Amino acid sequence: MLQLNVIREQKDQVIERLKVKNFDAAAIIEQVYNLDADRRRTQNESDNLLAESNQLSRQVGDLMKAGKKAEADDLKNKSGALKESIAKLQQQLAAIEEEQQQLLVQVPNMPSEKVPAGRTPEDNEVVFSHGELPQLPDSAKPHWELAEQYGLIDFELGVKLTGAGFPVYKNKGARLQRALINFFLDRATAAGYIEIQPPVLVNKDSGFGTGQLPDKEGQMYHVTLDDLYLIPTAEVPVTNIYRDVILDTAQLPVKNCGYTPCFRREAGSYGKDVRGLNRLHQFDKVEIVQVAHPEKSYETLEEMREYVAGLLKELELPFRTLKLCGGDMSFASALTYDMEVYSGAQKRWLEVSSVSNFESFQSNRLKLRFREGKEKPQLAHTLNGSALALPRIVAALLENNQGENGIRIPKALVPYTGFEFIN
């Protein structure tokens, strides 16, 4: 959520910047701006009347104590008259605030100045690439065939148990999952991230805090009986740890990581793109989250990007880093890097990580602040990134490393899998 004072002071710049996200904010921002003036005027009036009323009450108390009942009754009547106008003003105020909030939550975060303009994924900027694209023979198989051939993943069984998009991992497939999770967590904790094991069901407040609610209600599985949501990413619980928290500057940056299964309804996606592991309803992911000082958050973003790149190098996967254009960025992000690995048999790039700086967009919703000495608390910046999401990593590993002896496990992973080949 954008900060009101930013809209108040830089209305036109806000509208201008949001155009980079292809969001026409003029009408809505203008409305928020006007409501803000209304709100302040109304609060001022209301506060003044309340002050008057409070003073009357104090006088009544004094008069009662002094035994001057008649005079007290007089003031009581006066106070009663005030009450009506106060109630009316407060109703107005509440209505204005409600309307303003309702508009404000619809406005996406402003993209950083570094964000390139653009509408589609084609407009994303490749800022880094690493590794040679694998040259596979024509007989190379896509990962879903390999998974079946080696008995690693049973998609059909998942359909039986749950439905499409809920694969069952078996044997070395299951072991590979566990190896990757441990590998990612070990690397993250070695890099200074504190390991968190959060709940995978969250309440509405948490969903709102990180921006999933109300905007993306349909993306999450909703357990209506208890009004809880299955998390689409560990970002939600791990960031919400700091909801309504005021940190001390010395505590920054906060670095947390966590492994969780992630659940996404992915309503409306079908077809070739979602074949095999490419897009699932349930998948595993290790997430890294940081809470940073506003002046340092872009340094932090680069650090996180480097960190994720390091993981991909260790896994010996060819990858590229994209700086997302305005049109392809998420609602809450100010700047996002996507990391894509090349999947040799499908011959396509697969997104395996998204590293974003949300600046104060989430913290404004979360009321996540920090205090510098005796200064007033100010909003911190939040960042997060996948490090990493498993399914597409598995897809690329299987496809790129297939050979006559089976599928080769990258060296860094062998201590975790306990085997060098899947055959």
Place this chain on the structure above:
RNA sequence: GGUGAGGUGGGUGAGAGGCCGAAACCAACAGUUUGCUAAACUGUCAUACGGGUUAAACCGUAUCGAGGGUUCGAAUCCCUCCCUCACCGCCA
């Protein structure tokens, strides 16, 4: 699921219609004292919004789990809801 107790500032916890944004203690911070540390002493120590200011100071309002009600006036009385804890039941 049943029964009971309870939700007050960073923590413990007092307050039971006006003198209460809230005692006291602990923690934290600043200072005095001190060879250093400790101790002792003094002071500071919630947040949001509005007004005000170059910025502060300062002023106003709201907030004692949430929402409603009674009253001139509510942390305090009443109602509803939520949550936590304890015991019982069930159970990984």
